[in-house]
Amino acid sequence: MTASKAATPQSSSAPLVPASSDARTLVNKLWSYCNVLRDDGVSALDYIEQLTFLVFLKMAHEQMHRRIMPIDILGFDAWQQLLDLEGVELEVRYTEILAELAGRPGVLGRIFKKSQNRIQDPAKLKRLIRELIGKEVWAGTNTDVKGDAYEELLAKGAEDVKSGAGQYFTPRALIETMVDCTQPAIHDTVMDPACGTGGFLLKAFEYIQHHLPADASQEEKDRLTSGAILGNELVDATARLAAMNMVLHGIAPSSAKTSPITVGDALAEPPKQHASLVLANPPFGKKSSITIISEEEDDFERKELTYSRRDFWATTTNKQLNFVQHIYTLLETYGRAAVVVPDNVLFEGGVGETVRRRLLQQCDVHTLLRLPTGIFYAGGVKANVLFFEKPPPRQDGKPLTKTLWVYDFRTNQRFTLKQNPLHRHALNDFVKAYRPGEPRDQRRATPSFKPYPVEELLSRDKVSLDLGADLKDNSLEVTDLNVEPHALARQIVDELEAALSEFASVAEALRPRGPVTEPGVSNE
Numbered sequence: 001m002t003a004s005k006a007a008t009p010q011s012s013s014a015p016l017v018p019a020s021s022d023a024r025t026l027v028n029k030l031w032s033y034c035n036v037l038r039d040d041g042v043s044a045l046d047y048i049e050q051l052t053f054l055v056f057l058k059m060a061h062e063q064m065h066r067r068i069m070p071i072d073i074l075g076f077d078a079w080q081q082l083l084d085l086e087g088v089e090l091e092v093r094y095t096e097i098l099a100e101l102a103g104r105p106g107v108l109g110r111i112f113k114k115s116q117n118r119i120q121d122p123a124k125l126k127r128l129i130r131e132l133i134g135k136e137v138w139a140g141t142n143t144d145v146k147g148d149a150y151e152e153l154l155a156k157g158a159e160d161v162k163s164g165a166g167q168y169f170t171p172r173a174l175i176e177t178m179v180d181c182t183q184p185a186i187h188d189t190v191m192d193p194a195c196g197t198g199g200f201l202l203k204a205f206e207y208i209q210h211h212l213p214a215d216a217s218q219e220e221k222d223r224l225t226s227g228a229i230l231g232n233e234l235v236d237a238t239a240r241l242a243a244m245n246m247v248l249h250g251i252a253p254s255s256a257k258t259s260p261i262t263v264g265d266a267l268a269e270p271p272k273q274h275a276s277l278v279l280a281n282p283p284f285g286k287k288s289s290i291t292i293i294s295e296e297e298d299d300f301e302r303k304e305l306t307y308s309r310r311d312f313w314a315t316t317t318n319k320q321l322n323f324v325q326h327i328y329t330l331l332e333t334y335g336r337a338a339v340v341v342p343d344n345v346l347f348e349g350g351v352g353e354t355v356r357r358r359l360l361q362q363c364d365v366h367t368l369l370r371l372p373t374g375i376f377y378a379g380g381v382k383a384n385v386l387f388f389e390k391p392p393p394r395q396d397g398k399p400l401t402k403t404l405w406v407y408d409f410r411t412n413q414r415f416t417l418k419q420n421p422l423h424r425h426a427l428n429d430f431v432k433a434y435r436p437g438e439p440r441d442q443r444r445a446t447p448s449f450k451p452y453p454v455e456e457l458l459s460r461d462k463v464s465l466d467l468g469a470d471l472k473d474n475s476l477e478v479t480d481l482n483v484e485p486h487a488l489a490r491q492i493v494d495e496l497e498a499a500l501s502e503f504a505s506v507a508e509a510l511r512p513r514g515p516v517t518e519p520g521v522s523n524e
Contacts, residue, residue, distance in 0.1 A: 023148035026136065030149075031156055033132055037124060044157045046118040049237060051153065052244045053098060054129060056111055057082070059138045059247075059254055073108065073255045074101070082129050091122045107252050110243040110259035114236045147202075147249040154197050154241060170199050170281045170340070171375050173424040178338040178385060179203045181367075181436050184277055186212060186220050188228065191275035191330060193266040193282070194323065195231030198242035200279035201260070205229050205251050225251055230273070232262045234283075239263045267322050270311045274332040281340035282323035284381060313358040316351040320344065324355055324386075328363065331390040340371075343382040347466040356463045360401040360454055363388040366440055368406045369430060370468050372413040375422040382410075401454045405440070406468035407433060408448050 034047045042050075061079035063071045078097045085093055094117050101112040119125045138146060158169035184190055184204040192200045208224060229251050233239040243261045246252040252260045308315055312325045320341055327337050345352065346368075359365055367387035376383065391400050407430050415422045433449045435442060445451055452467060 023146075023152065026146075026149040027152045027156070030132055030153065033128060034156075037119065040119070040121055040124070042118050045237070048153050048157045048241065049115075050118055050128070051133070052111065052240060053115055054133050055138055056108075056244065056247070056254065057097070058133050058136075062138060063254070071255055083134070086126060087122045090126060091117065091120075094125065106257040107243055107247060107254060107259045110261055110263070111240045111247075113240065113263070115240070147245075150245060150248045151202070154245070169196065171422050172199065172203075173422045173427060174340075174371070174375065174385070175199050175203045175279075176424050177427040177431060178279055179207050180431055181387065181434050182277055182279065182336055182338050183211075183436050184208050186216055186224070188276045189274070189332075190229050190277045190279065191273075192231045192278070192280050193326060193330060194280055195233050195242055195261065196238060196281075198231055198245045198261070200281070201229050201231050201242075201251070202245060202249050204277070204279060205249065225253065226256075227260075230260050230262075230275070232264065232266045234263070234265055236263055267309075267319075267326055270309060271326075271330050274335070275330050276332055276335045278327050278330050278335070278337040278339070280323070280327060280337075283319060284342055284383075314351040314354045318344075318348070318351065321348070321351055321355050324359065328359065328390065333390060333392050336387070336389045338385055338387050340383050341386050343384065343466065345386075346384065347462065347464045349462045353462040356465060357458065359388065360404075360457060360463070361399045362393070363390050363400055365401045365404055367434060368404060368465065368467065370406065370408050370410040372410045372415055372422075374415040374417065374420075399454045399458070401457070403440070403451045403453055404457060404465070404467075405433075405443060405449060405451050408450075408468040 030051060034042075034044055037047055057074075057079045060073040061077055063073060064077060078101075081093055081097070082090060098112060098115040098117060101108060102115055103109065104112065117125075119128065155169070155172075179200070184207050186208055188204075188208070190201065190204045192198075195201060205224065212221070229246070231242055233242055239261050243252070243259055246260050247254050309325075311329045312322070314321075314325070316322060324339065324341065324345060327339055331337060346356075365386065365388040367385075369385040369387075371383045371385065373382060388401075394400060409427070409430055413426075414420065415426075429448070433443065433446065443449070443451070450468060457463060457465065
């Protein structure tokens with residue numbers, strides 16, 4: 001969801017990232033072949049994955065044969081081998097190459113890990129190699145062109161309803177807004193613990209490059225491509241797309257011994273490395289579960305997966321609350337974060353109240369941006385962006401949060417992925433009100449942007465941060481004929497889950513803590 005991370009893509013006409021004319025020409029050329037492969041059962045995401053493998057092999061071939069300082073990344077010329085073969089021999093050798101490279105270390109291993117050949121027709125594979133990818137110069141292409149092209153291919157993949165790739169895609173306008181507000185700098189270590197295809201990392205890298213200080217040393221510049229931009233992703237296939245995204249944008253050399261993208265469950269253990277800036281849109285899934293199978297084949301049970309970490313404030317199966325706690329532990333002192341969270345994180349009782357109270361106490365939670373529906377690939381998602389910092393503890397023990405400013409960008413705002421997609425300029429007023437880089441005491445209240453002192457927040461029922469919806473929503477008076485039925489169903493499910501969570505919190509609060517005695521019966 002990077003987004004990171006809603007559930008199911010909703011349309012086939014979502015906005016694409018801006019790209020140069022050269023990049024669009026390249027995208028159109030490559031994408032035209034996707035429709036040919038669909039007849040063979042190759043999804044859009046599978047197609048992009050195959051492009052990733054083959055483009056990397058072509059780049060390695062180009063670097064191996066360049067005149068000045070050639071680099072042998074693979075130890076053999078895989079691309080030339082594919083060019084020299086036809087038919088079944090081509091298919092067999094391609095499969096062998098993928099398996100051989102899957103065990104390599106660094107960026108190479110991350111891109112090819114668990115790779116498979118999805119193109120079962122050798123003739124179509126040959127055409128893809130020779131005519132589409134083979135005629136392009138990838139290693140020497142301008143980074144903006146090939147990077148933009150790859151980003152647009154990922155955006156097209158996110159549009160594909162069948163592939164479900166939209167769950168890894170956060171609207172670029174929202175990413176740009178979060179980056180513009182947090183202002184990544186050359187000294188920062190930027191992390192995304194649920195990076196998807198790497199949208200936040202790419203935009204942070206681009207921002208840093210465009211704002212390099214004149215006196216930046218070469219060592220500082222080199223750090224940008226060797227440890228300053230880091231991501232983690234749960235799914236191998238998505239991590240490979242993120243790693244390739246890093247390579248094509250110049251963040252990680254294709255020969256790098258370590259990958260900027262790691263794979264695993266970010267919540268499973270305390271972080272081994274900390275960050276000065278975390279940008280994230282964690283998965284929107286309500287809960288996770290694991291299936292336990294007994295010795296009897298037909299006897300199995302499903303148990304909720306609970307993360308038990310001593311560095312967490314509370315133990316819960318709520319994935320979003322766990323990610324909020326995890327991001328707090330990721331931050332170094334004076335670190336800052338901008339995180340997309342669904343509405344339930346703001347008002348859910350029980351553990352939710354505990355997490356919000358501790359967050360207000362131990363962080364400076366200074367800004368909340370209420371987002372409209374219709375901007376994510378999962379229809380009906382009600383989400384927000386929470387901005388907070390991690391100063392050192394106060395000696396007097398008072399909360400580190402002083403004032404939470406809430407910007408209501410939800411009321412009277414209507415966006416859809418088809419007819420009215422979200423663009424960056426729609427968020428200009430919020431960024432202006434946020435005043436990036438300026439003291440927050442210079443902010444000014446407006447009907448859409450209101451301050452709430454921490455004392456008021458801590459005294460609210462369940463420390464609810466569900467604030468800012470004071471304006472009349474005129475858009476609710478108009479029936480939205482563009483809302484997909486599955487989007488309405490998803491919204492209803494989300495609201496029911498939130499209500500059930502509230503009931504569960506009440507039940508937990510009412511549960512007897514001591515021995516239960518039936519009326520008229522003594523325990524003695």
